[in-house]
Amino acid sequence: MTQAKYIFVTGGVVSSLGKGIISASIGKLLQDRGFRITIQKYDPYINVDPGTLNPYEHGECYVTADGMETDLDLGHYERFTGIQTTRANSMTTGRIYKSVIDKERRGDYLGKTIQVVPHITDEIKCNIQFLGNTGQYDFVITEIGGTIGDIESAPYLESIRQLKWEMGRDAVCVHLTYVPYLRAADELKTKPTQHSVKEMQSNGIQPDILILRTEKHLDDHLRQKVAGFCNVDLECVIQSEDLSSIYEVPVNMQRQGLDAAILRKMGIPVGEAPAAGPWNHFLELRQGATQSIRVALVGKYDLQDAYKSILESLSHAATYHHRKVDIHFVNSEHIDEHNVVEQLADADGIVICPGFGQRGIEGKILAAQYAREHDVPCFGICLGMQMMVIEFARDVLGLRDANSREMDPNTPNNVIDLMESQKNLAQMGGTMRLGAYGCELQPGSRVATIYGETHIRERHRHRYEFNNRFLPDFEAHGMRCSGRNPDSDLVEIVEMPDKRWYIGTQFHPEYQSTVLKPHPLFMNFIKTIIR
Numbered sequence: 001m002t003q004a005k006y007i008f009v010t011g012g013v014v015s016s017l018g019k020g021i022i023s024a025s026i027g028k029l030l031q032d033r034g035f036r037i038t039i040q041k042y043d044p045y046i047n048v049d050p051g052t053l054n055p056y057e058h059g060e061c062y063v064t065a066d067g068m069e070t071d072l073d074l075g076h077y078e079r080f081t082g083i084q085t086t087r088a089n090s091m092t093t094g095r096i097y098k099s100v101i102d103k104e105r106r107g108d109y110l111g112k113t114i115q116v117v118p119h120i121t122d123e124i125k126c127n128i129q130f131l132g133n134t135g136q137y138d139f140v141i142t143e144i145g146g147t148i149g150d151i152e153s154a155p156y157l158e159s160i161r162q163l164k165w166e167m168g169r170d171a172v173c174v175h176l177t178y179v180p181y182l183r184a185a186d187e188l189k190t191k192p193t194q195h196s197v198k199e200m201q202s203n204g205i206q207p208d209i210l211i212l213r214t215e216k217h218l219d220d221h222l223r224q225k226v227a228g229f230c231n232v233d234l235e236c237v238i239q240s241e242d243l244s245s246i247y248e249v250p251v252n253m254q255r256q257g258l259d260a261a262i263l264r265k266m267g268i269p270v271g272e273a274p275a276a277g278p279w280n281h282f283l284e285l286r287q288g289a290t291q292s293i294r295v296a297l298v299g300k301y302d303l304q305d306a307y308k309s310i311l312e313s314l315s316h317a318a319t320y321h322h323r324k325v326d327i328h329f330v331n332s333e334h335i336d337e338h339n340v341v342e343q344l345a346d347a348d349g350i351v352i353c354p355g356f357g358q359r360g361i362e363g364k365i366l367a368a369q370y371a372r373e374h375d376v377p378c379f380g381i382c383l384g385m386q387m388m389v390i391e392f393a394r395d396v397l398g399l400r401d402a403n404s405r406e407m408d409p410n411t412p413n414n415v416i417d418l419m420e421s422q423k424n425l426a427q428m429g430g431t432m433r434l435g436a437y438g439c440e441l442q443p444g445s446r447v448a449t450i451y452g453e454t455h456i457r458e459r460h461r462h463r464y465e466f467n468n469r470f471l472p473d474f475e476a477h478g479m480r481c482s483g484r485n486p487d488s489d490l491v492e493i494v495e496m497p498d499k500r501w502y503i504g505t506q507f508h509p510e511y512q513s514t515v516l517k518p519h520p521l522f523m524n525f526i527k528t529i530i531r
């Protein structure tokens with residue numbers, strides 16, 4: 001296949017329908033059929049990237065290996081397909097406008113009035129086709145964020161309309177809608193779907209495939225009705241009922257023939273359905289797991305989406321150990337000396353979460369101390385690792401005022417400090433150590449055993465670093481700096497060899513755990529908890 005084919009995924013009626021999971025599932029199903037795929041996300045907001053958005057607004061910020069701060073849906077794409085995304089897989093209206101305005105200033109459009117149509121839409125179209133034009137992909141799946149009908153979505157719909165017109169059968173639109181159930185009437189209602197499809201049609205786009213999100217099973221009569229009202233073939237009206245796990249979605253989509261319908265629409269021979277053995281094995285393990293382990297997640301957001309990749313990584317690892325993981329959010333702002341034992345006593349393991357800013361850090365430090373003193377398996381990630389370091393400095397090294405420069409710029413015992421190269425930067429966006437960096441593991445260390453190798457690469461997202469001035473003191477007292485950056489010598493991992501599992505990583509291992517390749521640190525953490 002030479003020319004890449006395009007699949008657009010849009011959503012109507014309400015947000016949070018799970019377009020990201022559907023996009024990831026489509027990618028996975030086509031990948032299983034041997035196609036080369038990539039999935040990209042276009043977000044209609046004006047932020048250049050989601051890096052400065054608070055998790056309440058936007059959930060977790062996912063970081064690609066090449067250092068782009070992106071939408072959490074890219075995490076789903078990677079976890080489902082195992083294919084790494086890059087900065088080219090994530091785009092926002094902010095970046096589109098920035099690029100158009102930069103071109104205008106450079107004089108690229110000399111003499112022209114710059115308008116949404118055609119300049120913004122051309123920029124969108126050009127970006128959408130960027131990965132497809134590399135010749136590396138058979139299918140480019142493009143998920144459009146937001147809900148159609150939003151003012152912000154209009155330029156994207158116009159771009160899709162034009163692309164569909166230009167590409168003919170080589171582009172299809174998969175539209176997600178919602179079918180609400182009205183309890184009082186005991187009825188499922190298709191009217192919002194009809195309206196949503198009308199909205200698409202009024203923008204000149206006929207959806208090829210409809211995916212109806214529903215909490216109750218839709219019978220053939222209802223599907224027939226939707227098909228008839230919306231000009232969509234019956235086999236292209238697919239339902240997506242609530243399932244016990246997002247990882248069941250691809251299987252459910254395949255059972256209803258989603259991938260086959262897409263291929264047929266595009267005139268590609270459908271062939272045999274692939275077996276997907278390892279994926280099904282994973283699902284069987286999940287269904288078979290009855291016992292649970294309890295993991296306390298110590299962070300300042302008691303919100304699922306804020307720590308999405310960590311939750312998924314724990315869940316992948318637990319599944320492979322025949323366990324369910326029972327996550328218990330512990331708000332670090334509510335932890336104090338008097339209640340820390342009570343808050344954490346029933347946890348089999350503790351994760352101290354990443355984060356930014358002062359709020360809730362003393363609670364994280366108390367949690368680290370509790371875990372160290374009671375020898376509860378404890379995993380500190382990024383800010384969590386920094387809090388392990390501060391706690392150790394205060395309690396073991398006797399540096400009572402030890403802190404991070406982020407929290408206390410004047411502390412003499414800045415065990416966590418700003419990188420030299422960052423000290424003069426004034427802006428907040430785009431000033432962090434981002435993306436994958438190499439790390440050398442000390443032979444014989446716990447982490448070297450866990451990884452089974454000594455050269456690793458992991459993804460970062462932070463400004464502050466372990467201050468090497470204090471390193472000899474830490475090592476002399478039992479906290480080993482067992483992972484170092486080979487170029488800068490920055491400390492990337494700390495561990496306490498005499499504890500059951502006390503490891504902090506400056507990087508975010510959770511970005512690299514996938515369904516078929518669970519992360520070794522999470523695997524070993526869970527294994528230790530079970531033992």
Ligand code: GLN
Pocket residue numbers: 353354355356357381382383384406461462463464465
């Ligand atoms: N706030 C810390 C830093 O910037 C940690 C960031 C994080 O946890 N991602 O270094």
